[in-house]
Each structure stands twice: as C-alpha cells, then as structure tokens.
Amino acid sequence: MRIVYAYNPSRMGGGSNNGTRATIELARRNGCEVEVFSRDSKQLPPGWRGRLAGGARLVYPREPVRAFSELLDRFKPDVVHAYELFPLVSPWILPQCSRRGIPVVMNCDDYRLTCPVMTHLREGKLCTECADHGEYRSVVRNCRQNVAESVTYALYNTMTRKLRLFADHVTRFVVLSEFTRRWFIEHAGIGGERISVVSPVIPVPETAADPGLGSYAAFAGRFVPEKGIPVLLEASRRSGVPVRLCRDKNFFSTVSLPEGVQVTIAQDRAELDQFYRKARMFILPSTWFETFGMVGAESMAHGIPVIASRLGAMASLVRDGVDGLLFEAGNAGELAEKMRRLWDDADLCRQLGRAAHENASAHWGPAAHWKRLVQVYAEVRAGA
16 A cells, blocks of 8 residues: 655644654554655744744645655655644645545544634633634734734634635545544534544554552642643642653743652653653643543553543543543542552552553554554545
C-alpha cells in the first residue's frame, strides 16, 4: 500500500506529534511505501511576524498546494492520511485528493473541528460558544489572549467550515476515543459512519513495574494551563504526597511553577519510561476533555495506576476502581483524598497497576493500533 502522511507538527510538542510519527514508523515497518508531506511551524519567525506569516497563508497557500499536487502525481498514493494541517500545510491540499479520486483519512487529535483554539477551554472553564453560536465568539472573547491570533484561528475555522474543506474532502475521520466520536457527531454534524475510533500507538513493555515501591505521584506532558497542574500541586500540598513533574525537552512550558517543585526534563523515551516506572501513581488532572490522555495510557502500560479527571475521554480511559481512580475535574480536595488512599495502600496500587498493564497489552499496543488502522484504510479504498 502507498500512503502519503500530511501534517504540520505543533510548536508546543505533545502526544499528537509523537503519535503521528509512531504511526508513520509503523507503516514503514509493515511494508508500506510511505511519503511524508510536512511543514513545521518552527519555520515561522517569532512574535508578530510569525503570526502575520501564518495568517497570510490562510486564504490560498500556493506553495504547499503546488508541492502536494506534484507529490500526488509522482507517488500516486492509495490513500492520504492527514493530521493537523494548520497553519503551513493547509486544508486546501484536500481538494487535490478529491480531484484525483484518492481517499483521505484525517486524524482529529484535538477539537479543531468545533473550537478554533482546539480545547473548548476559556479562562479555565469549559466553553462551547463557538460550536453553539459561531467562530466569531472566539474573537469577541479573545480566546488566544492575543487579538491577531484569535482572529486568525476564527477565520481558519470559519473558512474550513463554510467552504466545506473537511466536510467534502475527507473520506473518514479518525478519533482517539468513543467520547470524541460522539462529540463530533453531535457538535460537528458528521455522520457516525464517517468516524472511526483508533487509539494511538502506546508502547507496552512485557513486564509491569511495581507501583508499590514507587516514591512519588507522577505527572508528565506539556506544562500548559489546561493540563491542571495547579490542581495537582494543591492536592499534593493537602495530601502530603510528593509530586514530580516531567516534560519532554522539546515541549514548551507556559505554566509558572512555585519553587521546590521537582521537574524532570526527559531527553529521550528511555528517561520518560524510567520516570513512569519509579512512580507509585500517575495523575491526569486535566481540566479540559482530553481526546484520549496519552500520558495516562503510557503510564498504565507500565503498570502504574492512574488517578484521572472524570471528564471527556479520561472517564473511559480509566476504569474507576479497576485500573485506576477518577475524581471531579478541578477538585483538589477529592484528588488529595485519592492520592492519599493509593499512597497508603501499596497492595491496592499493585492490584490496579496489574489491571492497567493487562488492559494496555490487550488494546493499546502497536499491533492493535495498526490492525485497526489498516481496516480503516481498506474501507476507504473500497468505498465503504
């Protein structure tokens, strides 16, 4: 099978970038002929010049459309798999696929289809104003805390919706959880038959760690407001459970941390794995409804129980009382109680951790991901 993967890596880093690259590598390992069409936002200059340059590419970016068209004609793919296209790749590449009869699969790793800023979060609270009333609300509310950015994001979503660049030129949308599938059916007006659930690639080690020996409660991911780090730190203060945070060396940080917080900057995958395996529990305190919760799934794959917000996809990622615990999003008091419970009960940690590892092995490994994705590719090629 010949596949073109098209995506624009996020400058913020995160699980979406990692998941995209993991899928591309899987395709190559499984004998597919692969071409990658990518434009990196890091190419944009910093500050207002970068915002202006990114916004200028919205109307019709000739260079990426021309280059992509040439790639299609030269490589003649069986399927195009698109991920995030904003701002430098552009959804204007998608009609080029339709003109050539090439099916398009598009991953929706965030809520871009229904929220210009992708998180449905405003001033720390969940928001659906743009989905309910129109994208202009993100300009009125200045959701990016920068007028130029808010206008650019709103115009992008308005353009793609009004011109039906996704609606008419994507054959199958791929989401990471059943929650996100239901969300897009209800709020984006996409028929359920056009949305497939394919969880991301989660590396699953053969042997689980022993969380009963863990010496801290862990958090890993991007240090951004919607990840709920202040809630975690407050819960740590109340419970007396020590917390350590970890982020990839390439991830941005937009959250100010108080002095004394222990932070690990992971240089590679091996360091992140060791960070997971030395924890007694992993905390997923997000205040927005994650589309999956990759870092939570990764820690579960290592046999570490997760305490997660009872919100969005996280509420189904963790089976409460089976392989982890759930708490009300933003409720530091309830989180503190759950953290203390696991800190004081090593046997319960081991019980939940074993179930987490078994669940990850059965559903989230590379083989399971590729099997489901190949099925989606086969369906779109057959016109199903």
